Structures are given as structure tokens and as C-alpha cells.
Amino acid sequence: MKALIIGGKGQLGTTLTQTVPQSIACRSLDLPEIDITDANAVEAVVTDEKPDVIINASAYTAVDRAEEEVDLAFAVNATGPKNIARAARQTGARLIHVSTDYVFDGTACTPYPPEAPCSPLGVYGKSKHQGEIAVLDVIDDPVIIRTSWLYSRYGNNFVLTMLRFMNDRDELRVVADQVGAPTWASTLAEAIWAAVGKENLKGIFHWSDAGVTSWYDFAVAIQEEALARGMVNRSIPIHPITTADYPTLTTRPPYSVLNCTASWRDFDVAPLQWRVALRQMLDQGVGLKALGCGR
Numbered sequence: 001m002k003a004l005i006i007g008g009k010g011q012l013g014t015t016l017t018q019t020v021p022q023s024i025a026c027r028s029l030d031l032p033e034i035d036i037t038d039a040n041a042v043e044a045v046v047t048d049e050k051p052d053v054i055i056n057a058s059a060y061t062a063v064d065r066a067e068e069e070v071d072l073a074f075a076v077n078a079t080g081p082k083n084i085a086r087a088a089r090q091t092g093a094r095l096i097h098v099s100t101d102y103v104f105d106g107t108a109c110t111p112y113p114p115e116a117p118c119s120p121l122g123v124y125g126k127s128k129h130q131g132e133i134a135v136l137d138v139i140d141d142p143v144i145i146r147t148s149w150l151y152s153r154y155g156n157n158f159v160l161t162m163l164r165f166m167n168d169r170d171e172l173r174v175v176a177d178q179v180g181a182p183t184w185a186s187t188l189a190e191a192i193w194a195a196v197g198k199e200n201l202k203g204i205f206h207w208s209d210a211g212v213t214s215w216y217d218f219a220v221a222i223q224e225e226a227l228a229r230g231m232v233n234r235s236i237p238i239h240p241i242t243t244a245d246y247p248t249l250t251t252r253p254p255y256s257v258l259n260c261t262a263s264w265r266d267f268d269v270a271p272l273q274w275r276v277a278l279r280q281m282l283d284q285g286v287g288l289k290a291l292g293c294g295r
């Protein structure tokens with residue numbers, strides 16, 4: 001089987017590229033080799049590569065900046081997936097497309113099942129929702145996997161940001177009234193490769209690590225686990241604050257827990273509890289470069 005990863009330099013794409021199963025021949029591309037907003041370029045690459053399966057891990061993920069770069073966010077997150085879906089349809093490739101918990105408005109108080117109505121709050125969520133609609137419009141049998149609060153040893157994410165702040169600052173204030181489920185890119189990559197192996201799988205799926213937390217509790221856990229591993233050298237006070245205390249350009253869903261029961265069963269992959277996943281990620285070590293120390 002031949003797979004094509006698009007967005008191969010992002011945090012999920014890098015993890016997918018490093019965990020390709022032995023039975024799969026894989027090509028991993030990102031900007032500038034492929035620009036998903038350019039339909040002709042996407043068609044040319046897909047026709048040339050002839051993959052059996054395309055995994056779209058590319059996206060515009062700057063949630064706040066999207067409010068000011070609306071056209072770019074929609075070009076990458078809505079038009080891009082449509083271009084990929086069209087190329088997949090033309091060549092007969094399966095498409096696994098990755099989406100987000102931010103397609104929901106966060107007014108629920110129990111985990112969102114895949115069929116729950118979408119009502120995104122900001123430009124990022126709206127553009128990702130449009131991407132899902134575009135993919136479903138173009139092909140009958142895509143796999144769309146929504147995930148939440150993604151982190152890894154690479155790129156920009158909450159865990160690396162907190163570790164950097166914990167080394168640089170004397171105290172932290174972290175939002176305690178937004179609740180979700182962190183997801184280690186490695187567990188998501190394992191789920192995606194499992195989905196690749198299940199050729200009849202189609203539809204919308206939810207995948208996060210198990211359990212629920214707030215950004216504040218997540219930060220406290222990061223500090224405890226980092227202290228235990230000598231990744232930070234002192235404990236600093238972490239203060240819980242409200243969303244209102246920390247205004248941002250976009251409104252984030254206060255509750256975006258995904259109901260992943262069906263995926264855990266259908267992908268045949270046992271979930272990790274989020275704190276166990278965090279420990280495993282930190283046990284792999286985090287380089288100074290990833291923390292932005294430039295050394």
C-alpha cells in the first residue's frame with residue numbers, strides 16, 4: 001500500500017511520518033512541495049504519486065490569527081481539503097482528513113458524538129467545518145477524524161509553551177473554565193494508521209486521549225511531570241483564571257470533549273488516559289530547540 005501524507009512537517013505530520021507501518025510505502029509532503037490551495041498543484045502531485053490513501057494533516061492552525069487572516073484560513077482549511085478530495089476522487093485514492101473539536105460551540109455538557117450538530121464559534125472552526133463539508137460533498141467514503149488539544153515534541157503546542165514559560169517565568173495564570181481532552185500526536189498517529197489498515201471504514205470519527213481536563217489542570221500536570229523528570233528546576237505558582245480574565249481574538253468553546261467511544265472500538269486501538277500519554281511524551285524528552293531556546 002502506498003500512502004501520501006500532506007502536511008508532513010506539522011506536529012501531526014511529523015509524527016505520522018516517523019511512525020509509518022512497515023507494510024506501507026509512504027511519501028510525506030508539505031509546503032513548498034505541495035500547496036493545497038492550488039488545485040492544479042494538488043492534482044499534479046496526486047496523479048504523479050498515485051497513492052492508495054491520502055492523509056491530510058495540513059491545516060491553518062493559528063486559531064487567533066485566523067480572525068485577521070480569514071481568506072488564508074478558508075483557503076487552507078476549506079478550499080485545500082476540497083482540492084485534495086477532488087484529486088483523491090480522480091485517482092481513486094482513499095482520503096483520511098483531520099479536523100477539530102472547534103467545529104462545536106462548547107455549549108454541551110456531555111461529550112460530543114460525531115453526529116452532533118456543528119456550530120463553530122470562530123474563523124478557524126468555521127473554516128475547518130467548511131473543509132469537512134467540502135470533503136463530504138466531493139467523495140462518498142472519506143474518513144474524517146476530529147481531534148482536540150493536540151500536542152507533541154514538535155511545533156507549537158500547549159505543552160511546549162508551558163515548559164518554556166515554566167523555565168522563564170516566576171508564575172503563570174492559566175484558564176480554568178475551558179474543558180477538553182488533550183491528545184498526544186503519537187496516539188492520534190497510531191489511530192490514523194489503524195484507520196488506514198481498515199479499508200471499509202468511512203464517516204466522521206472522534207479521537208482524543210481518554211479523560212477530561214481544563215487548561216489549568218493540564219498546566220499543573222505538566223509542571224508536576226516536568227519536575228519529576230528534571231525538565232524544570234523549580235515549582236512556580238500556577239493560578240487558575242477565567243476566560244474573561246484572558247481575552248483573545250477568538251472565542252473558544254468552553255467544553256469541547258469529544259465522544260470517542262465508536263473510534264476506540266472501530267479503529268481497534270485502546271485509548272491512553274491523557275496524563276499517561278503526557279508522561280510518555282515527556283519520557284521521550286523535549287529538546288531545547290523545541291522549547292524555543294535556540295541552542
Ligand SMILES: NC(=O)c1ccc[n+]([C@@H]2O[C@H](COP(=O)([O-])OP(=O)(O)OC[C@H]3O[C@@H](n4cnc5c(N)ncnc54)[C@H](OP(=O)(O)O)[C@@H]3O)[C@@H](O)[C@H]2O)c1
Pocket residue numbers: 006007008009010011012013030031034035036037056057058059060061076080098099100101128146147148149150151155156
Ligand atoms: N493543534 C491543535 O491543537 C489541534 C487541535 C484539534 C485539531 N487539530 C487538527 O489536527 C491537524 C494537524 O494539526 P497540527 O497541530 O499538526 O498542525 P500544524 O503543526 O500547524 O501543521 C500543519 C502543517 O500544514 C502546513 N500547511 C499550511 N498551509 C499549507 C498549504 N497551503 N499547503 C500545504 N501545507 C500547508 C503547515 O505548514 P506551515 O507551518 O509552513 O504553515 C504545517 O506544516 C489539523 O487538521 C488541525 O486542524 C489540531
